[in-house]
Amino acid sequence: MRTRIAYIASNTFREAVRDRVLYNLIAFALLLSGAAIFVGQISIEIEKLVVINLGLTAVSLFGIVIAIFIGIGLVSKEIEKRTLYTVLSRPVRRWEFIVGKFFGLAGTLVVNTFFMAIGVFAALFYVSHKFVRADALILVALYFIVLEFQIICSLTLLFSSFSSPLLSAVFAFSLFVIGSFAEDLRNFASMAHGFSRWLATGAAYLVPNFSAFNVITSIAHEQPVAGQLILQNTLYALFYATMALSGAVLIFERRDLK
Amino acid sequence: MKPRQKTTMVASACLILSLAASSFLLHRIDRLRPQGAADDALFLSSPKVIQRASLGYDGLMACIYWTRAVQYFGFRHHYFATSYNQLAPLLEITTHLDPHLMVAYEFGTSFLAPKPPHGAGEPERAIELLQYGIQQNPDSWKLYYDLGFVYYMELHDYKKAAETFERGSHVPNAHPFLKVLAAQMAQHAGEYETARMLWSATYQTAQDAQIKENAVEHLRALRVDEDVEHLQQAVTRFGERTGRLPASIAELASAEGLSGAPVDPDGHAYKLTPEGRVEIRVPDDFPFASKGLPPGYKPAPKYHQLQ
Amino acid sequence: MPAIEILGLEKTYSVGFWRKRLKLALHPLSLTVEDGEIFGFLGPNGAGKTTTLKLLMGLVFPSAGSARILGREWTDPSVKAQIGFLPEQPYFYDYLTAHELLEYYGQLSGVPAKQRKQRVEHVLDQVGLRDVQGVQLRKFSKGMLQRVGIGQAILHDPKIVFFDEPMSGLDPIGRREVRDLMSQLKSEGKTVFFSTHILSDAETLCDRVAIIHKGELRGVGAVEDLTSSVQGTVEVIWHGSQVPASIKALGAGCHVTGDRVRATINESQQDAIIDALRRERLRLIAITPVRTSLEAYFVEKLRRAETTAGSTK
Numbered sequence: 001m002r003t004r005i006a007y008i009a010s011n012t013f014r015e016a017v018r019d020r021v022l023y024n025l026i027a028f029a030l031l032l033s034g035a036a037i038f039v040g041q042i043s044i045e046i047e048k049l050v051v052i053n054l055g056l057t058a059v060s061l062f063g064i065v066i067a068i069f070i071g072i073g074l075v076s077k078e079i080e081k082r083t084l085y086t087v088l089s090r091p092v093r094r095w096e097f098i099v100g101k102f103f104g105l106a107g108t109l110v111v112n113t114f115f116m117a118i119g120v121f122a123a124l125f126y127v128s129h130k131f132v133r134a135d136a137l138i139l140v141a142l143y144f145i146v147l148e149f150q151i152i153c154s155l156t157l158l159f160s161s162f163s164s165p166l167l168s169a170v171f172a173f174s175l176f177v178i179g180s181f182a183e184d185l186r187n188f189a190s191m192a193h194g195f196s197r198w199l200a201t202g203a204a205y206l207v208p209n210f211s212a213f214n215v216i217t218s219i220a221h222e223q224p225v226a227g228q229l230i231l232q233n234t235l236y237a238l239f240y241a242t243m244a245l246s247g248a249v250l251i252f253e254r255r256d257l258k
Numbered sequence: 259m260k261p262r263q264k265t266t267m268v269a270s271a272c273l274i275l276s277l278a279a280s281s282f283l284l285h286r287i288d289r290l291r292p293q294g295a296a297d298d299a300l301f302l303s304s305p306k307v308i309q310r311a312s313l314g315y316d317g318l319m320a321c322i323y324w325t326r327a328v329q330y331f332g333f334r335h336h337y338f339a340t341s342y343n344q345l346a347p348l349l350e351i352t353t354h355l356d357p358h359l360m361v362a363y364e365f366g367t368s369f370l371a372p373k374p375p376h377g378a379g380e381p382e383r384a385i386e387l388l389q390y391g392i393q394q395n396p397d398s399w400k401l402y403y404d405l406g407f408v409y410y411m412e413l414h415d416y417k418k419a420a421e422t423f424e425r426g427s428h429v430p431n432a433h434p435f436l437k438v439l440a441a442q443m444a445q446h447a448g449e450y451e452t453a454r455m456l457w458s459a460t461y462q463t464a465q466d467a468q469i470k471e472n473a474v475e476h477l478r479a480l481r482v483d484e485d486v487e488h489l490q491q492a493v494t495r496f497g498e499r500t501g502r503l504p505a506s507i508a509e510l511a512s513a514e515g516l517s518g519a520p521v522d523p524d525g526h527a528y529k530l531t532p533e534g535r536v537e538i539r540v541p542d543d544f545p546f547a548s549k550g551l552p553p554g555y556k557p558a559p560k561y562h563q564l565q
Numbered sequence: 566m567p568a569i570e571i572l573g574l575e576k577t578y579s580v581g582f583w584r585k586r587l588k589l590a591l592h593p594l595s596l597t598v599e600d601g602e603i604f605g606f607l608g609p610n611g612a613g614k615t616t617t618l619k620l621l622m623g624l625v626f627p628s629a630g631s632a633r634i635l636g637r638e639w640t641d642p643s644v645k646a647q648i649g650f651l652p653e654q655p656y657f658y659d660y661l662t663a664h665e666l667l668e669y670y671g672q673l674s675g676v677p678a679k680q681r682k683q684r685v686e687h688v689l690d691q692v693g694l695r696d697v698q699g700v701q702l703r704k705f706s707k708g709m710l711q712r713v714g715i716g717q718a719i720l721h722d723p724k725i726v727f728f729d730e731p732m733s734g735l736d737p738i739g740r741r742e743v744r745d746l747m748s749q750l751k752s753e754g755k756t757v758f759f760s761t762h763i764l765s766d767a768e769t770l771c772d773r774v775a776i777i778h779k780g781e782l783r784g785v786g787a788v789e790d791l792t793s794s795v796q797g798t799v800e801v802i803w804h805g806s807q808v809p810a811s812i813k814a815l816g817a818g819c820h821v822t823g824d825r826v827r828a829t830i831n832e833s834q835q836d837a838i839i840d841a842l843r844r845e846r847l848r849l850i851a852i853t854p855v856r857t858s859l860e861a862y863f864v865e866k867l868r869r870a871e872t873t874a875g876s877t878k
Contacts (some may be wrong), residue, residue: 007672011658018660081656086717089622089650089727090673091642095265106564185321186288187329205281209281212287246273253265256625258578259643 004092005100012104013111016070025062025069026112030119032058037123052138052220055120059113060145060216064176067109067149071156074101078193079257080165088257095249099242102245107147117142134208134222140230144213147237149210152176154244162255165225179210217246296364306425320356327352327362331369332468334374342378346370347389357394361465362399365386367404368460368469371412376545378470381412399433400463402426406436407456410443435459450484478523479546482538485520486550487526503534515549568725568756569598574620574628577733582764590616592781593630598758598773601726603751605767605774606760613780614760616700621660622650624774635724646675649718653712653760658701663694663713667720674721684720692716693742707734715743726750728759732766744770799835801828804848811841825850 016022036054037047075098078084087097117138124135155175159168178185185207189200212233215225273300308319310364319510327348334342351361368386388405395401406422409415420443428437435455442452446546452479461473489507491512496504504510507530519527524541528550576591581701591613598604608614620624621632623640627799635647657666662671669684676684689695692712697705702713711734718726726794731747732740747757747770760769762867767774775784805826808819815837816830842849 004673007669011669014665015658040674063322078693082652083622083623084669085619086650086655086657086714087622087643087673089648090670090721091675093265093642095269099788120451132614134853149598181322182323183288187325188542191325191328205284209284209287212291226290229287229290232283232290233395235281236280239276239283243276243280246269246276249269250266250273253269254626256578257619258625262640 005103007098008087008097009103009107010098012074013107016105016108017069017110021069022066022108025066026115029058029062029116029203032062032159033116033119033123034236035171037126049220051120051123053216055123055147055217056138056141056216059116059120059142060148060214062116063109063113063149063175064152066112066213067088067105067152068169068172068176070104070108070255071153072160072165072172074157074164075252076168079097084257090219096250098157098161098245098252102241104133105153105157106150109153110146111144113142113149115232128132137219137225138224141215141219145229145235147233148213149212150237150241151210151244154241154248158244158248161252175207176210179208180210180214182207182209194230209236212236223252229250241242242249264378286493305351308351308355314405316355320352320359323348323352323355324359324362326364326388328466330467333367335369339372341368341375345378346380346387350383353387353391353394360398361469362393363391363401363404364464364469365466367408368464368472371408384412385407397429399426399429399431402429403433403436403439403459403463406439406443406529407460410452410456416443426470433459433463450480451469456482470544475544476546477542479548482524482544482547485522485528486536486538486547489520490549491535493536497534502532506530507536566600567597568600568632568635569596569604569631569758571596571617571621571630572632574617574627575629575838576616576620577628590780591620594777594782596775596782596785598756600756601751601754602772603747603757604759605771606758606777607762607764607767607774608760608777609762611760612777614762614777615729616780617777617782618650618652618727618760621727631756642710646721647724648877649721649723649726650729651714651718651728654725654733655714657702657713659719660701662699662701663689663697663705663716663768667711667717670717676721684722686722688716690721692746693813708736708739711735711739715746723755725756725758730758731759732761732763749775763876776830798829798854799832800851800853801835801838801842802826802850802852803842804850809845811845811849813836815841821865852862 033051033055036051055203075084078087084097088094092142118258120192121131124138125131152172156168159171163171186201186204189197189204192200212229219225259320269536291496300304308323316437327533327534329343331342332346346366349362349366354361355363355485358421366384371379371499372376372383373379385405388401388408391401392398392405402422403426404420409419409422414560420440423440425442426432427434439452439455454455456471457476457480461470461477464473488511492510493504496513498508499513504513507528510530511517511519524540524543529539530535531537536550537552538544538547541547541551541555566614566750571594571845573593574591574597575589577587577589579585580588594613594617604618616625620627621634621639623645632643637644644866658669661669664685667688668681669796671681671684689697692715694709694712694716697709705713715728715731718728720757720787728747731743735743744766747759750757757798771788773785773787775785804824805824806821806824808821808826812819812828815830815832817838818835819826819828828838839849841851
């Protein structure tokens, strides 16, 4: 079972790596980090700030695009092209397929983030000619970005387990936007009354909370991140991804592959 | 059990457990960074940048920043915070995103100008905000009213207040009391009368519940202040007449020909200390009262004080 | 022990978005396939052949009924290691090479790592794919993909293979090769269950066939039993644009297309028509026995189904 998940994951990874779109996106992200150097030069004194802000934002945004772009096709494309038939007619359980796909996609994103992060650090080194201790905070921001990717991956899998690629992409992207304002959503909910308050609070707790993962701006200002936040964000991402994956498994187990 | 049923059961259990765990963690993360969303304003305080970043969805972003401002203030006020340094940027961002969001200006008037813990203690920024608001909405008499209010209440600048009320009274459809206010400012008419009028007007015209509540608190405190002042004068009169202090508030009341002991807005009788000072029973219930407080009184912090 | 036992398997789909209607895709189907036989599953397009195969593969879930494969419940995961499946018009991960694809499927089927490489080579050779090392499947032709598909189905040396339309997309040589392969699988002791709408394929290969139409089983039996009552005919093709009177007199049904004439005639008249052509100095192109026997049975079955359906209306 574990080995089959690993085989599916590594095949998923291989699929992503052989996709030309991936390279275009990574190249674009690196380009943006590089461009930060020139933008920074225009505004003196905040060179480093611009490089960190723009670089990390590029990593995050392009990662999200990659996650959604690849994630939506993982299940629905296999159904559409009927490649899934030859997989599921083997001793592969449907949940193993979902979990394997998740790890493959998550792994792809970790590797992508690694390469994009090198680009950010290179740009940073170019402008400041040295690394200081505070730069280690960038690693925390990158770690949070990776956690964010795990949640996005699980959500795209959830959506693609029951809907078409295009709809899945729309759903996943909307949830990403809504999730970025999750704290505000909970604020709205706490201002409502009665039944609608329960409804709004429920919804606010169900959407992924990306607000707490976005520490790019505060890191650019060398604000430290609490160790507690790192721990709790990690656990949160873990549980949220598990939840979405369980949902995906429950739906996929029941689905007729017409 | 069939393998598929087993998978269903395990997945359902995982779903429920992880939903519970993630909600619990979310709750803790929120407590860990109570002002998470508002923190942005610390670094991204340029309204122009935010306006561009909102990609044309200014109205929505204004609403978001407006709730952030309200939540930020409400949360900190609840804990008797001693500073509200992000309130001004949050309101400035809100009004830049949507210059016609009147409630934001009102909020600024009520909570930006007063001193902590009741406000941010930044009357200058409140004035700036209102002047910007007037520039954007020259036809809104309410903004003139708010600006005059800040001049009068916080800065005690009667001249500027009178000017502002006067200018506001020329706006089409302006409320008639602006003219009255302008006149009262000019003649420094009875302080209580003016203050009561201002707070009542605020109460009647405000859209936001928090602002209304604030106005009510001020009106209650005004009545307490006025009562205590009158009673204290009665104590003095009593002393002059009898050569001693009244033994109780009841004695004072009967000497003044009042029916029964005088009570505060909550229905509690005022009390008379052996030294002859008139005091309120529960000072914590009147956060804005300036008279009738025990010597050295400080409001009890509810939980812990935020910096 | 029968290889496959289908016990009242039934499938209804609900169609429509707002107002759900039930569509019966497969009437309760019961069928037994014996160990070691080549079993043909015949029917026109849309008859329910693919639905049946998907039900057996666990890709769709039945509304009712069950099945046993190799004596075990068909949903039992251990059954899956013993079966191979070729879907209709297979399409594979086009970023992989044939070797990589088969390697991956070998991993999933639990073929031990040591034997995998050798199995892959062997199977590729068996399906006639040589010199495809390093070529991604996106560059494969339809026929080559079909071969890869057959390869993946037999890769893990399964006891039963399920082929959905294995001949489609293949050229005549390819079809022959697949037919030979199926016979070879049978000689290795495997059970072959395949669906087709091409009758001649079934006729030459199958020990037994089942005929399905509109989701309903119309007949099952050995090919000889089904065809014995019908006599053979031949198709004669020659160069020309007219049908000589002497040939018409033989009672041949003729069609002229361009410069070719096709005539179908009873087998007993075969020599007579050749003589006639020779006399008329017409150039003979081909004489092929029309294996209409199974087809005739098939057509008759379908026609009867239509009329009963019509009469109940």
